[in-house]
Amino acid sequence: MLFSLQKDTLRKFDKLVAERESYFTVDVDTGGFTDQLIKFMVFYSFGTSLNCKYYYTPIQSERSSALEGNTKNTDKEYSDIFDFLGLQDYLKEISVDTAKLDSKPYTLKLDEFFFLERGLESKELIIAYLKLKLYPSIKNQKKVNIRIMLEGYSSFFGIYNKLDGCEDSGLDFRSAFLKKHSQTEQQISGQDFSNRxxxxxxxxxxxxxxxxxxxxxxxxxxxxxxxxxxxxxxxxxxxxxxxxxxxxxxxxxxxxxxxxxxxxxxxxxxxxxxxxxxxxxxxxxxxxxxxxxxxxxxxxxxxxxxxxxxxxxxxxxxxxxxxxxxxxxxxxxxxxxxxxxxxxxxxxxxxxxxxxxxxxxxxxxxxxxxxxxxxxxxxxxxxxxxxxxxxxxxxxxxxxxxxxxxxxxxxxxxxxxxxxx
Structure with a gap:
């Protein structure tokens, strides 16, 4: 393994987050809303793989429909696309109590091209790298608080499909949408062929x-x-x-x-x-x-x-x-x-x-x-x-x-x- 010579630091990181209150949040404030959804899913998977607990911070929409002259949500039923998807409510539900947080987060900036250049194209290798990168900065914190975000303008799709396990993050955005709109899976999966x-x-x-x-x-x-x-x-x-x-x-x-x-x-x-x-x-x-x-x-x-x-x-x-x-x-x-x-x-x-x-x-x-x-x-x-x-x-x-x-x-x-x- 690429990081076999640094196993001691990896063990220290695991011991640190196990013994202290360890939290993470995700920042995906740029890109189209579907880019934001996929980045959130990948970064959330990273955070849980670091054995940290998720806490909610709002996802800001940069919906590209905001053209001059367009009508945007005149009835204000939904504040933005993420409200319509039921995502904000869902993330609040799975979040730990943010009142427990009393420190500013350490910002972990991820660079897709850095990973690609160094052959870090599996989830296992990326998580090992993140632990080594994080440990010097958080080892003296009483509580571990990490904010995961993307560096630059890359979309992270260059390695998305090579990251086995990221798509099994445990998140269920579909159920969040159905709950928001009082629908069930049975209601949207009928067998009639018309209008589908x-x-x-x-x-x-x-x-x-x-x-x-x-x-x-x-x-x-x-x-x-x-x-x-x-x-x-x-x-x-x-x-x-x-x-x-x-x-x-x-x-x-x-x-x-x-x-x-x-x-x-x-x-x-x-x-x-x-x-x-x-x-x-x-x-x-x-x-x-x-x-x-x-x-x-x-x-x-x-x-x-x-x-x-x-x-x-x-x-x-x-x-x-x-x-x-x-x-x-x-x-x-x-x-x-x-x-x-x-x-x-x-x-x-x-x-x-x-x-x-x-x-x-x-x-x-x-x-x-x-x-x-x-x-x-x-x-x-x-x-x-x-x-x-x-x-x-x-x-x-x-x-x-x-x-x-x-x-x-x-x-x-x-x-x-x-x-x-």
Whole structure:
């Protein structure tokens, strides 16, 4: 073992936390809410593996829906996404009494890249390293008080799937959600096929837009052509980008095959508002004049309606476009009820959410449409969930093959549910 020569210090750490009151908390104050959930789960697992007891500190939401002009929770039913998920209440319930704490915490900053560079890619090695790092700083404390947080802007997914045991942290976020909304597992796992399929078409900060002067701009930050203007849409289209018309054609064929079994099918999208905001923010880089910026702002008000008009005359689809919180909340409810989820290469939030809130028994079939390059969505999925993903090349697929896979999965789930009764 890498730390075999430092076993004495490891034993001293274990003895220290066993003999003293030892506590930890978790700080995940940056990133999208699904990133925060996964980081919390991993860091909580670290804290309990150090044999410390968890104490509650609020998780602050940085929900990316807070765009200027959006309506955010006008009824104030939920203060933020974590309140909606029932997470704050749940963490308070599992927390020790914070009145026992009378010292400032020692902040333990974790660096994903540090771990990767040194080959610390197993939970056992990381915990051993953390003990060695912590011991000199806490050995003279009367009470051990540790705050675990992430250094820099890394998301921790580089080693997430290599950390055996972190996904078995003992946390049950799904039950917390059900309790918050007075639901039971039986209520959301009925066997009826109707209204249990949803789709999400991510655009936002991954979109390509057409300007009023007939040029094209791609805002996808992962792309080498991001924030550049082109006359030819083919040059502005990032590798992996899927057109809305391609989504529609796939969903249409799927619904045609199953007739009324999948409809009405709700199609969610964040829309293009964020894409336009990013273009306007980068107007100097793009070389846009003030007159062009004004035209962009005007176009942004109607662009969603224009971009999704292909769905207008098909009553089988219900569109929910925008980044308002209530639309996110509705999508989360539907994700937990769904048998089938359709999404594309650009989507990241959904697979992260499902990795936290689902297991092999209640996980929906996730159909991931891709163009040219298969996305690494399995980097977000726990091992037991991998078989629930079906990757479909938008340029080459058989709807019959996909339908057969769907029927096979739903039959298996029905049999598992019956055997569990």
């Amino acid at each position: 399929a949803i789709a999400h078409i991510r655009q936002g900060d991954t979109a390509m837009i057409k300007t009023p002067w007939n040029t094209y701009v791609n805002v996808w930050g992962d792309s080498k052509i991001s924030m550049k203007e082109f006359d030819d849409p083919r040059k502005a289209r990032a590798t992996g980008h899927i057109k809305i018309e391609e989504y529609y054609e796939f969903l249409k064929l799927l619904c045609d095959h199953f007739e009324n079994e999948l409809t009405p099918l709700t199609v969610f999208s964040d829309g293009y508002k964020r894409a336009f905001n990013n273009c306007i923010f980068n107007q100097n880089k793009l070389g846009f004049t003030e007159s062009q910026v004004e035209k962009l702002a005007e176009l942004s008000e109607i662009y969603d309606r224009q971009a999704f008009r292909i769905f207008d005359n098909d009553s089988r689809f219900h569109l929910r476009i925008g980044e308002e919180d209530e639309k996110l909340y509705q999508m989360i409810q539907m994700l937990l009820h769904a048998n089938i989820v359709v999404m594309g290469t650009q989507q990241r939030m959904v697979p992260k959410f499902l990795s936290v809130y689902c297991n092999a028994r209640n996980m929906p079939l996730v159909i991931v449409l891709y163009n040219k390059v298969i996305p690494n969505h399995l980097g977000f999925a726990r091992r037991e969930l991998i078989n629930s993903y079906l990757f479909v090349d938008i340029n080459n697929y058989s709807i019959q093959d996909i339908a057969d896979r769907i029927k096979k999965l739903l039959k298996k789930k029905a049999e598992e549910s019956e055997s569990a009764l």
